[in-house]
Amino acid sequence: MLAAVGQPVPNTAHAVSVSLPSWKATVGYEEGEDWVISKMQTGYPRFFIHLTIQELGREILKLHGRSGEDVMLFPSLATAKRCLKFFYDKVEGLGIGVVHILQFEPLHGGSRSHAMTFSGLSCVFFPKEYFSVAKQVWQHTGDGISSRRGEFCLKALKDGILQPVVTPSTSKPEDMYTKGPRRYQRPGSRNGIIHDLPTSNGLTSNEANGDTEDKDHGQFVEERFGRNLNVKLASQAKLAIRRRISGCLTDDAELDVSLAKSPPQNDGRQKGLSEDDVYLYPCGMSSIFNTHRILLANAEAKGHPPRKSICFGFPYIDTLKILEKWGAGCLFYGRGSAACIDDLTRRLEAGERYLALFTEFPSNPLLNSADLSRLRVLADKYGFTIVVDETVGNFTNIDVLSRVDVVVSSLTKVFSGDSNVMGGSAVLNPQGKSYGELKAAMAREYEDNYWAEDAVFMERNSRDFIPRSERINVNAEAVAAALQKYPVVKQVYYPKCSPSRANYDACRTPNGGYGGLLSVTFHHPEQAVAFFDALEVQKGPSLGTNFTLACPYTVLAHYAEMEWTSQWGVEPDLVRLSVGLEEPDELAGKVARALRAAEVARV
Structure with a gap:
């Protein structure tokens, strides 16, 4: 049964997606029409702030806000500081x-904090008329708190366990944050956030060294929060994800x-690759933003002048x-074509230099794939980094x-499939060639903010x-082939x-597969x-779900700039399908019935 307008999907x-079950509902959402907006129980997490996080924000404003202020919530001081800097750069x-x-910071019965369970909450207060500025940081960086972390913090705040740390007065915007009480400043801590990272056996360094306080802390969390947040379990879960991504873990x-069963290292996905080369983030966009941020920081540390990046495709x-x-x-380079590589080559030969090139493989929503071999030659010759979103x-x-x-x-997409949790890598x-340099930069800059x-x-x-x-490969290939057979279809992108x-x-x-x-x-x-x-599948944002999910992509993602998208071949009426795990005959029937509806639309 298809979900109604505004219901979680x-x-x-x-839930990561939300139901916008008709073209009219999608346009109504983009236009801010009340018949849609008033029914929105959730939304894609970087675009729609979860209702629990909104409630947490209201509680914090009630307790600590000034008149006329709003607040945006982040998992660490470092992420909050970047939001603050964005304000002072842009306004x-x-x-x-x-x-x-x-x-x-949380109050604890013991003398020390163990951040694998809880790492505090950072709140950026700003005049409410600047909400759109804060929302840009939330949406683009993906570094805001997750709904599960928000749920946890809301209960902690109401129970009096989450307490503010008084910040000293400062004269510089970039210094308007605190590193927290001294008890939080210990080895493994950065910007006041404790990073007790797991070792190869899945334990944190404290656990591996026989630290018994973790057991008491885990019991404290379960008793006080009513949540089963075992420190060791979270560490092992992250380790398993990293091994699965590296190809070292295929056991289900x-x-x-x-x-x-899984060895600490092997050559599962690529020779020499291990879980130590995999870094986890709260969502996919956070992994993109932070990779770009770390590349910028590395260039600055080397004394390089500011350089543009390239978006290819x-x-x-x-x-x-x-x-x-x-x-x-x-x-x-919106087309991402061979001609674009020719132009880039001319620019580089003329002396232009770039920080990095970002591309999707294949791209969303046109499913084009860049010539990585040619780009690799240019990157090696002219010294820029290639970052690919796969x-x-x-x-x-x-x-x-x-x-x-x-x-x-x-990882929110097909890696998870269930559409009920965010993640990135x-x-x-x-x-x-740049592995050693990048590894050192990650050691300096990476912060694990992935909620337990x-x-x-x-x-x-x-x-x-x-x-x-x-299975999704097989289903999608069949749908693409079926669509190509109908005269009513102008083009299939696959x-x-x-x-x-x-x-x-x-x-x-x-x-x-494809x-x-x-x-x-x-x-x-x-x-x-x-x-x-007419398509009898769930409709809303996101992709890679175990169930087929459709959206009028250009309307949903680029409603205010459809003339601009058209010049890059992304038509205003493009429909995107993320094919799921349904039985092939069932899925084929749904597509056929929708195509018949399209055939009679102009009769």
Whole structure:
């Protein structure tokens, strides 16, 4: 049964998608029409602040806000500080202290804090008329708190366990934060956030050294919060995710059994790759933003002048926004074609230099694949980093890591599948020329803000990632083939039928398919509307779900800039399908009925 307007998809408290079941409802959402907005129980987490997080924000404002202020919530002082800096970079004339940070820390019965369970909460207060500025940081960086962390913190705040740390007066905007009480400043801590990272056996360093206080702390958390947040479990879940991404873990058994069978290192996904080259983030966009941020910081540390980055091919909206709004700007090649590489070559030969090149493989929503071989030659010759977002292709289907420097991905999508938890990753190529330099930069700059509960859910969801991916490949290929047979269809966008298929096939794994995402356009707008409205699948944002999910992509992602998207080949009436695990005959019937509706739309 299809969900009604504004209902979570799936119907869980932490759903990643939301139902916009008709073309009219999607337009109504974008127009802010009350009949849609008033029914929104949730939304995609970077665009819609979860109702629990909104409640937590109201409670914090009630206790600590000034008149006329709003607040945005972050998992660490470092992430909050970046939000504050964005305000002072983008809003002219802000006085000292107009935007300010308040840090919360948990009270504990013991003498020390163990951050694998809880790492505090950082609140950025600002005049409410500047909410759109704070929302840009929330949306583009992906560094805001997750709904599960918000739920946890709300209860802690109401129980009096979460308490503010008084910040000293400062004269510089960049210093408007505190590193917390001295008791939090210990080895493994950065910016006041404790990082007790797991060792190869899944234990934190304290656990491995026989620290018995963790047991008492875990019991404290369960008793006081009514939550089963075992420190060791969270550490092991993160380790298992990192091993699964590195290809070192393919067992779908229970966590302790899988980790016992999996060696600390092997050559599962690529020679020399281990879980130590995999870094976890709260969501996919956070992995992209922080990779860009770390590359900027590394260049600054080396004394390089500011350099633009390159966005190669039409990307998901926030990737381009990140490159435009942070750093020296962006050179945008919206087509991502061979001619674009020719132009880039001319620029480089003329002396232009760039920080990094970001591309999706394949791209969303046009499913184009860049020529990574040609780009690799340019990167090696002219010294820029290649970062590839493999979310749509995923590493069961493609091997892009061996051809680039960093691979980023949204684990929220097919890696999880259940659409009930966010997550992201960045993987370094251990064979890359810049590996040593990038590894050192990550050691200086990386901060683990992935919430414990989210990691536990992600680990459980991803155990059957490989067989799910294989089945989705088969279903999507069948849907793409079926769509191509209908005269009412103008074009199908899918890696197998793309003009750039040769680039995709060059990176395809021996048993790899073409992924679960495809897009379709029709000869007339009313045909697209009729097809979408008649399609008997869930409709809303996101992709990679275990169930088929559709959206009028350009309307949903680029409603205010559809003329701009058209010049890059992204038509206003494009419909995107993320194919799921349904029975092939069932899915084929749904597509056929929707196509028949499109056929009669102009009769």
